[in-house]
Amino acid sequence: MEVNELRVNVWRGGADGRFQQFAVPRRASQTVLDVVTYIQRRLDPTLAYRFACRVGMCGSCAMTVNGAPRWTCRTHVDRVARDGALEIAPLANMPVVRDLVADMREFFDKWAKARGQFTPTRTRADEFAVVKPASRQRMEADAGIECIGCGVCYAACDVVKWNRDYLGPAALNRAWTLANDARDGGQKARLHAVAGDAGCHSCHTTMSCTELCPKKLSPTRSISGLKRATLAIVLRGEDGE
Template identity: 65%
Template sequence: MVEAAGTLEVSIWRGGAEGAMQRYQVPARGNQTVLDIVTHIQRELDPSLAYRFACRVGMCGSCAMMVNGRARWTCRTHASRVIGADGRLGLRPLANLPVIRDLATDMAPFFDKWARARGRFQPKDAPDGAVPQEFHVVPPASKQRREADAGIECIGCGVCHASCDVVAWNPDYLGPAALNRAWTLVNDVRDGARQERMEAVAGDAGCHSCHSTQSCTERCPKQLDPSAAIAGLKRSLFWDTLLGRRA
């Protein structure tokens, strides 16, 4: 990319739940990511700016923010792609989570929902946590393995949770990431907690509130499909109930 010239007008949320947008002038550079811009501000202009990042290469999922109103990984977002014709960029903390300060959100409610959705693998053969004597054979081409594979790469960045209207309307709603995680475990033949997990994801706070509008799927930086996972949970619960299987 050619070297960009000029100055970017960047507005950033400052404060906690109460706060205001603050403007900064940042030099435009070629191949600059949104995270580069935030880092420039923190290092050169205002060291009190709070934000979160670790790997800078799209592996850790900690740098997600609202970029011009849309949740994104800032490390994998080129500034030139998101800055409008007016040269402006607006950054806010991830939506649908409590703000700690500036661009840093409290992720605890997000991960608490994973726990509520029973997002933890529970070995079928060894409920006490011991290593089972025999290993399960899981054919890679089996339907369940493919269903689990489709959602297993989630790194818990919270972009889907911030993009979900249902989470905004109902803070108790488990959200796309936790339900996606539950669906991968429902399809894990080695797991022994299907019953409890299906019970945990049912109802208005669970999969049944999803409207399948698919913002989660559209915005997932890993190109996962939480919406399909949630549909899978609904389908399983539907047939479990209609056919009288315990669910």
């Protein structure tokens, strides 16, 4: 194999699949998504993978690259290849659909379970809510709001692996941004949703989510915020059920 070639092991098939090796020419500024696209366009058109924007906005191209979940469109081969080799697999902690495509339904269903929906309290007839950019709540929300839902944190989370019901870092991060939204009317129900046995208290603060989040967010911080917020349930004895 030439020096300017990458040896790429790519997961093929479903959960009981196996790795298949391809040789891909090395290019300057090559991303992992470029590598996968090359394989599908030039070497094997049956390879299934998912992508859309190619610029780190849509959150659809995350895969396991050399053992760690990453957004492939903005991961340069230079940074992750070891001795000219790459191993690319679908995201962990999710069922495999085929090849590099993971089934993200459960991941997103958990956003709904964590009450990740905005609950409006005003109508179009009311005045706009004024939220000061420098207020503590707005800054807490800002810190977590840029999540693109790529699933990297969820795939990296040990607690998700141990407890299939655990809501996961992304859903809890979303819940925390809404918990800091002064306009939202669903706070009590949300805190109860995230304080169950599969919620924020299950987090072990291992911080893999924060380490690997491509947007450099800290779901760990959001989860600890939720832990503090749910203290009210204990202190006030609110049951909510």
